[in-house]
Amino acid sequence: MNSRLSILCAALLCAGSAYAADGDRVSGSLEGEGITGEIRMLETASGAVLVEVMAQGVPEGAHGIHVHEVGKCDAADSFKSAGGHVAADLEHGIKSQNGPHPGDLPNVHAGDDGVIHAEFFLRGFSLGTEGNARIMDEDGTSVVLHSGPDDYTSQPSGNSGDRIACAVLEPAE
Numbered sequence: 001m002n003s004r005l006s007i008l009c010a011a012l013l014c015a016g017s018a019y020a021a022d023g024d025r026v027s028g029s030l031e032g033e034g035i036t037g038e039i040r041m042l043e044t045a046s047g048a049v050l051v052e053v054m055a056q057g058v059p060e061g062a063h064g065i066h067v068h069e070v071g072k073c074d075a076a077d078s079f080k081s082a083g084g085h086v087a088a089d090l091e092h093g094i095k096s097q098n099g100p101h102p103g104d105l106p107n108v109h110a111g112d113d114g115v116i117h118a119e120f121f122l123r124g125f126s127l128g129t130e131g132n133a134r135i136m137d138e139d140g141t142s143v144v145l146h147s148g149p150d151d152y153t154s155q156p157s158g159n160s161g162d163r164i165a166c167a168v169l170e171p172a173e
């Protein structure tokens with residue numbers, strides 16, 4: 001009886017690990033004036049992308065954060081090099097009827113210690129190298145943190161203020 005049970009468990013574990021097989025991963029170092037951190041993304045078996053945001057040195061309060069179209073973080077041009085949001089011809093913001101952009105994330109909040117640690121799910125794009133919705137294309141992709149909160153309504157980017165930190169995403173192990 002005991003050995004039958006352990007065989008069953010082994011079979012279940014095996015099926016479990018096959019089901020949970022991880023897809024593509026990307027990550028990037030978040031950098032801005034006085035700000036450091038890391039962005040990690042994992043494409044899960046469901047197709048949703050799991051996003052983890054870690055940052056320190058961030059001004060206290062709410063900040064817009066988005067996946068931007070170009071994998072270039074040039075502090076000298078205030079990170080305008082990162083381009084607009086990954087948009088897929090949709091409108092910006094979850095409060096827009098034809099929204100949101102696939103690259104729109106919920107606002108992140110820093111406490112008086114300047115620390116952000118958050119996880120989200122995103123849909124509407126792929127981290128892989130195949131298909132139309134892939135973001136790791138020739139010009140790459142980035143994640144940008146803004147000085148103020150995204151209002152989830154204003155076009156084209158939620159009126160979230162200056163770009164204060166940026167991370168170029170690269171394929172990760």
Ligand SMILES: [Cu+2]
Pocket residue numbers: 064065066067068085144145146157
């Ligand atoms: Cu943005």
Ligand SMILES: [Zn+2]
Pocket residue numbers: 066085091092093101103104156157158
């Ligand atoms: Zn947007």
